Amino acid sequence: MQPARVRILDTSRCHLGEGPSYDPATDTAWWVDIPERRLFELRLGEAGPARIHALPVMASDVAAIDDRRQLLSAEDGLYVRTIADGGLSLCCPLEADDPGTRSNDGRVHPAGAVWIGTMGRDAEPGRGAIYHVAGTRVTRLFANLTIPNGIAFSPDGATGYFVDTDEGVLRRVALDPATGLPTGEPETHYDHRGGAGGIDGAAVDAEGLIWTARFGAGCLDAYSPAGERVRTVPVPPSRPTCPTFAGRALDWLLVTSAYEGMDAAERGADPEHGRTLRVDVGARGLLEPAFRLAD
Structure with a gap:
C-alpha cells in the first residue's frame, strides 16, 4: 500500500455511485447513483454540496458530447441530456427489449465511440455484455459476462481494457485506433482471481497506467x-x-463509491461509505473524449 492524500469531495452518500466524468471548461464533476436514479453536478471551484438532478431512468455513466449536451448510458438505451434544462432524448436503444438488464460501466474511446456494458439487474451470471456504439450504430463486442467493468483505453486508442468483476481477470484487446473496434481477441492483462475485493471501474493516465477501483477492498x-x-x-x-x-490540470482522481449490499453493521464500520472522493495519486490523466453523435 502506498498512501495518497485523500479527502471527501462530496458528503452525499450514493447507494451505487458510478460513471464519473469531468468538464474542464466549467470545472464541473458529474457522476450518478444508479439505483436511486440521481445525477450529481459539482462545480469544483465553488463552495457547497453537489447539485442533485432526479432522473426518470437508471443511468450508469456520464460522458460529454459538447458544451450543451452530455450522454447518459441508461437501463434501456443511450440518452442525450441537455445540460441547461435536463431534457432527455433517446439516442439509441440498448437491450430495451430485456427488462431484466441495465447498463453498467462505460467509457468513450478516442475515436468518439462509446463502449458500454450491460448486466443482469441482480448480477445473474452470463447476462452481461459489452457494446460499441458509434453514433447510433450498436455492435456487440463481448457476451456471457456477469459484471462488465474496467472499461478504459490506452492513450493512443490502440488497446482496450475491461474486466468481468465476477471473474476477476483484467483483459486487454488490440483495437483499431480510428474506430475503437477490436482487431484481435482479448488476452489476460492481470489475473486477480483469489485476491481481495473485485476490480471495478478504471481510468488511464497520460503514461498509460490503468487505475482501477477495487470494490470491497478499500x-x-x-x-x-x-x-x-x-x-x-x-x-x-x-x-x-x-x-x-479531474481538476484543471487533470492531476487527481475523482472516485465514486457505494454502500450497495452492506448491512447496518457494515455501514457503521465504514463511516465514509457511499461518498465521493478526491485522491491525489501524483499522476496526470487524460480527458475523456467527447461522444460523437454522428459517425
Whole structure:
C-alpha cells in the first residue's frame, strides 16, 4: 500500500455511485447513483454540496458530447441530456427489449465511440455484455459476462481494457485506433482471481497506467501497460467503484463509491461509505473524449 492524500469531495452518500466524468471548461464533476436514479453536478471551484438532478431512468455513466449536451448510458438505451434544462432524448436503444438488464460501466474511446456494458439487474451470471456504439450504430463486442467493468483505453486508442468483476481477470484487446473496434481477441492483462475485493471501474493516465477501483477492498490499484500491478492506494470507503481524472490540470482522481449490499453493521464500520472522493495519486490523466453523435 502506498498512501495518497485523500479527502471527501462530496458528503452525499450514493447507494451505487458510478460513471464519473469531468468538464474542464466549467470545472464541473458529474457522476450518478444508479439505483436511486440521481445525477450529481459539482462545480469544483465553488463552495457547497453537489447539485442533485432526479432522473426518470437508471443511468450508469456520464460522458460529454459538447458544451450543451452530455450522454447518459441508461437501463434501456443511450440518452442525450441537455445540460441547461435536463431534457432527455433517446439516442439509441440498448437491450430495451430485456427488462431484466441495465447498463453498467462505460467509457468513450478516442475515436468518439462509446463502449458500454450491460448486466443482469441482480448480477445473474452470463447476462452481461459489452457494446460499441458509434453514433447510433450498436455492435456487440463481448457476451456471457456477469459484471462488465474496467472499461478504459490506452492513450493512443490502440488497446482496450475491461474486466468481468465476477471473474476477476483484467483483459486487454488490440483495437483499431480510428474506430475503437477490436482487431484481435482479448488476452489476460492481470489475473486477480483469489485476491481481495473485485476490480471495478478504471481510468488511464497520460503514461498509460490503468487505475482501477477495487470494490470491497478499500483501495485503488495501478497496472502498467505490461500487466504488472505497480501501486495500491488505500481509500476510506471499502467499496470504491470508479475513478476519473479531474481538476484543471487533470492531476487527481475523482472516485465514486457505494454502500450497495452492506448491512447496518457494515455501514457503521465504514463511516465514509457511499461518498465521493478526491485522491491525489501524483499522476496526470487524460480527458475523456467527447461522444460523437454522428459517425
